[in-house]
Structures are given as structure tokens and as C-alpha cells.
Amino acid sequence: MGGSCLAERLGHYVQLSEGEREALGGLEEQDRFFRRGSVVIAENEKPREMFVVRKGWLHSSALLGNGSRQIMRFHFHGDLIGLALLAFADSPETVTAVTDVTLCPFSREKLAALIGDHPRIGALLLGLTAADRVSMADRMASIGRTSARARVGSLICELFARMRRIGALDGDGILIPLTQEEIGDATGLTSVHVNRMMRALVQDGIIERSGASIRLLDEKRLAAEANFTDRTGIETGWLPAAR
Incomplete structure (x- = not known):
């Protein structure tokens, strides 16, 4: 271990x-x-x-x-x-x-x-x-108020932001071992709709896919389209001293 x-x-x-x-x-x-x-x-x-x-x-x-x-x-x-x-x-x-x-x-x-x-x-x-909790609230709001493309884009941005925070990005790519059904259940979409949105993001040059690997080619554009806010950074100045 x-x-x-x-x-x-x-x-x-x-x-x-x-x-x-x-x-x-x-x-x-x-x-x-x-x-x-x-x-x-x-x-x-x-x-x-x-x-x-x-x-x-x-x-x-x-x-x-x-x-x-x-x-x-x-x-x-x-x-x-x-x-x-x-x-x-x-x-x-x-x-x-x-x-x-x-x-x-x-x-x-x-x-x-x-x-x-x-x-x-x-x-x-x-x-x-x-x-x-705030990140989850963002995604629930996304499901209720944004387009299918924005929902998928927001989830991709969230996963990239979290992976970046823990140093798990491989350059500008990550391995996302999720099925289209799982992405759909996270975004309130059918797997067919997820597939359509992913193909559109590839065609528009925003992401690149190879199997389960995704490279984010234009993160700024995707974050803007999805109205994504990175919630991985938090205030730590108020924390008590270490023991």
C-alpha cells in the first residue's frame, strides 16, 4: 500500500x-x-x-x-x-x-x-x-436550464477541472471511463443524445476523442458555452493552525 x-x-x-x-x-x-x-x-x-x-x-x-x-x-x-x-x-x-x-x-x-x-x-x-455541494448545484441548474450541448460540455469541464486539481491530467487529455448511458444519467440526456453532442464537439474542434480518452482542445470556448464555473479552488486563509 x-x-x-x-x-x-x-x-x-x-x-x-x-x-x-x-x-x-x-x-x-x-x-x-x-x-x-x-x-x-x-x-x-x-x-x-x-x-x-x-x-x-x-x-x-x-x-x-x-x-x-x-x-x-x-x-x-x-x-x-x-x-x-x-x-x-x-x-x-x-x-x-x-x-x-x-x-x-x-x-x-x-x-x-x-x-x-x-x-x-x-x-x-x-x-x-x-x-x-455548490458544484453539484451548478450541474443540477445546468440540467434544468441549459441545452444538451451545454450540459455535456459542463460535465467535461468539471471532470477536467477536478483532474487538474489533483495533478491527474495527461497533458490536455484525460481518460474518462464512462459509458454514454452514464454521461446521460449525469446530464439528464439519452445515450443517443449524448453521442450526438459529443460528435458535434469533435466536429467543432473543441474536443478530440480516442476511445475513452478525451483531449480538450478549446477549454475556454467550451467553458463559455456551458457557463461553467470551476469550483475546485477554495478559500483556506480562515483555517485554524495545524497541530
């Missing part, structure tokens, strides 16, 4: 102390493997653990009254999943592995102890959770 994925992610925002890094590593003492398509947390079940994503992609989704699925968030290296356990006994979402994934399970009691010993970590996680 390598170093702490969560410490690596948080280290993009603040310079962590040795004690903070060691404490974060304590959340990742075990690895648990899930195959692609596995349900890690099921909606309405009573989960006992949260997870740090060590490797792979997942998504959080909710089943709507008409039987359709709304994907609310994609998760990858360094993300925390299952945080609803901090507020609810029953999970309000289903977390599913998009690829084969390796996760590190931990209890809320262990997280509580970490925050008690290292309040700056707790404050930083609170800030990042708030930023995630």
Missing part, C-alpha cells in the same frame, strides 16, 4: 504537517477491492463505513420516482465517499463502481477522533464538502 491518497488530495490545498499526514494515513490502513459494477453502498441501507478512493472511478446516484437514475457525482483518486453516514442512518444514495476500484474503509468514529486531534483537517474537509 502506498502513501495516503487523502493526504495527497488535501496537500493540493494546504501544506500538511507530519502529524496530519500520519493521522490521514490511519484512515487508509486497509484496502478493499470491488469489481466494476459492484454496489459499494446501496440506497436506503444502513452503511457502517465510509471510504477513501485509492484507485478507480465510482459514481453516486439516486433512483427517481419514474424508475430512472440520476447520477449526482463521480468519484476518483483521493475522494471520500459515503459521507452521508455522518448525517443519516440510511444512505440517501447508491455508490457504484464504474471501474474496478480499490477503497480504504474507515468508521465515522475514526474520522471523529482524527478531527478532534487535527481540527484543521476537519475544517478543510468542511470547506471541500461545501465546494462539492
Whole structure:
């Protein structure tokens, strides 16, 4: 097992102390493997653990009254999943592995102890959770008020921004292991409509596709068309001092 994925992610925002890094590593003492398509947390079940994503992609989704699925968030290296356990006994979402994934399970009691010993970590996680909520609200507004092209463009911009923040871009490209159905469930579109929008973005010279790999050729134009705001940067000047 390598170093702490969560410490690596948080280290993009603040310079962590040795004690903070060691404490974060304590959340990742075990690895648990899930195959692609596995349900890690099921909606309405009573989960006992949260997870740090060590490797792979997942998504959080909710089943709507008409039987359709709304994907609310994609998760990858360094993300925390299952945080609803901090507020609810029953999970309000289903977390599913998009690829084969390796996760590190931990209890809320262990997280509580970490925050008690290292309040700056707790404050930083609170800030990042708030930023995630705003980002999700942006996408929900996009689904309700923008064109199909803008919805797909906004999702692409969001994934690029998040990958850039954690240093996971390969030049100007990323590997997005999502099916057109999954992109559709995240944007409120059919897979046929997603395919049409992706082809249009390629034809207009905004993106380049090769299998699951996407290169963003004109990010400024796509962000403007999609009315996208990068929410990955947060204010950290208010955080308490490290212990």
C-alpha cells in the first residue's frame, strides 16, 4: 500500500504537517477491492463505513420516482465517499463502481477522533464538502436550464477541472471511463443524445476523442458555452493552525 491518497488530495490545498499526514494515513490502513459494477453502498441501507478512493472511478446516484437514475457525482483518486453516514442512518444514495476500484474503509468514529486531534483537517474537509455541494448545484441548474450541448460540455469541464486539481491530467487529455448511458444519467440526456453532442464537439474542434480518452482542445470556448464555473479552488486563509 502506498502513501495516503487523502493526504495527497488535501496537500493540493494546504501544506500538511507530519502529524496530519500520519493521522490521514490511519484512515487508509486497509484496502478493499470491488469489481466494476459492484454496489459499494446501496440506497436506503444502513452503511457502517465510509471510504477513501485509492484507485478507480465510482459514481453516486439516486433512483427517481419514474424508475430512472440520476447520477449526482463521480468519484476518483483521493475522494471520500459515503459521507452521508455522518448525517443519516440510511444512505440517501447508491455508490457504484464504474471501474474496478480499490477503497480504504474507515468508521465515522475514526474520522471523529482524527478531527478532534487535527481540527484543521476537519475544517478543510468542511470547506471541500461545501465546494462539492455548490458544484453539484451548478450541474443540477445546468440540467434544468441549459441545452444538451451545454450540459455535456459542463460535465467535461468539471471532470477536467477536478483532474487538474489533483495533478491527474495527461497533458490536455484525460481518460474518462464512462459509458454514454452514464454521461446521460449525469446530464439528464439519452445515450443517443449524448453521442450526438459529443460528435458535434469533435466536429467543432473543441474536443478530440480516442476511445475513452478525451483531449480538450478549446477549454475556454467550451467553458463559455456551458457557463461553467470551476469550483475546485477554495478559500483556506480562515483555517485554524495545524497541530
